[in-house]
Amino acid sequence: MVSAKLSALKESRPHEYFMRFAFGGAATVLAGFIATHFGPGPGGLFLAFPAIFPATATLIEAHEKRRMAEIGHDGTNRGRMAASIDAAGAALGCIGLAGFAIVLWLLLPAHNALLAIAAALAVWIVVSIALWKLRKSRLFGLSRRQ
Amino acid sequence: MTEYVLRFFVGGLVVSFFAMLGDMLRPKSFAGLFSAAPSVALATLALTIHKSGRAFAAEEARTMLLGSLAFLLYCILVSFVLRRFRPSSLVATFALLPVWFAISIGSWMVFSGRW
Numbered sequence: 001m002v003s004a005k006l007s008a009l010k011e012s013r014p015h016e017y018f019m020r021f022a023f024g025g026a027a028t029v030l031a032g033f034i035a036t037h038f039g040p041g042p043g044g045l046f047l048a049f050p051a052i053f054p055a056t057a058t059l060i061e062a063h064e065k066r067r068m069a070e071i072g073h074d075g076t077n078r079g080r081m082a083a084s085i086d087a088a089g090a091a092l093g094c095i096g097l098a099g100f101a102i103v104l105w106l107l108l109p110a111h112n113a114l115l116a117i118a119a120a121l122a123v124w125i126v127v128s129i130a131l132w133k134l135r136k137s138r139l140f141g142l143s144r145r146q
Numbered sequence: 147m148t149e150y151v152l153r154f155f156v157g158g159l160v161v162s163f164f165a166m167l168g169d170m171l172r173p174k175s176f177a178g179l180f181s182a183a184p185s186v187a188l189a190t191l192a193l194t195i196h197k198s199g200r201a202f203a204a205e206e207a208r209t210m211l212l213g214s215l216a217f218l219l220y221c222i223l224v225s226f227v228l229r230r231f232r233p234s235s236l237v238a239t240f241a242l243l244p245v246w247f248a249i250s251i252g253s254w255m256v257f258s259g260r261w
Contacts, residue, residue, distance in 0.1 A: 004170045012169060017162065024161020025154035028189045032153045035194065035206060041258055044206035045250045047187040048213030050220060052161050054239035056168060056181050057224070061235040082174055083235040084228035087221045089178020094218035100184045101214055104191075104207035108200045117191060121184070128179045136175075 011063050020055050027051030048097055053090060057083040092135065096128030149193065157189040182217060209254055216249035 027049055035043025061079035068075025100120045107116035168180035187210060194203045223245055227238050255261035 020165045021158035021162045025158035028153045028157020040205035044209030045213040047210040057235040084225045085174045086178040087225035089175040090181035091221035093179035093182030097214040101207045101210040108204035
């Protein structure tokens, strides 16, 4: 069951928010710089650069460790497993990201830009969630039966 | 220069928005989907279309496809290494970044006939 916890935002410290903002900003500047100086081919590659992923995985591990330390346990392994699970989820998101790129590539030359971006975003979210649900239900169901 | 400052702030905001969504959502495997959100693309597309036109942005989207496949392999590898060898997330994610560079740039060179 998917849920959202607003209180989870309190777990991140101000410098962690700043770090992610800086990583995101730097990756966007890098993508623009490369597209301007080397053309749209290499520039496009950097639109799918794992900009925030290392920072996110590191924070997930740190938060899990901190949570376990509060109850007197060593959360090192648990934190690394949590980061591994996040990476597996991100892999599914990457397939959605590829769908986003295909829709933009096909729609942008002949259609309204806003419409193309909205359609690409819809494809990303639908493909990602559908794959996640499939992995949760069908694939895990099969592995349990085996 | 102004363009790069604007890119930095818009990129930082969009990436932070998706990262906060990922923080709030449970389970973790679902939240992980947002680690691969098209945040950099969304932040940069409007500026690119405004400055260089839709054809240029479409050409970027074409190679973004290769970048996202490299991202997919990178994530699978990070997940495997973290589960199998248990290094710190910081070490695993940064040490494996060259995999993304090698696959994305290598595949672009192959598909564009440069190699």
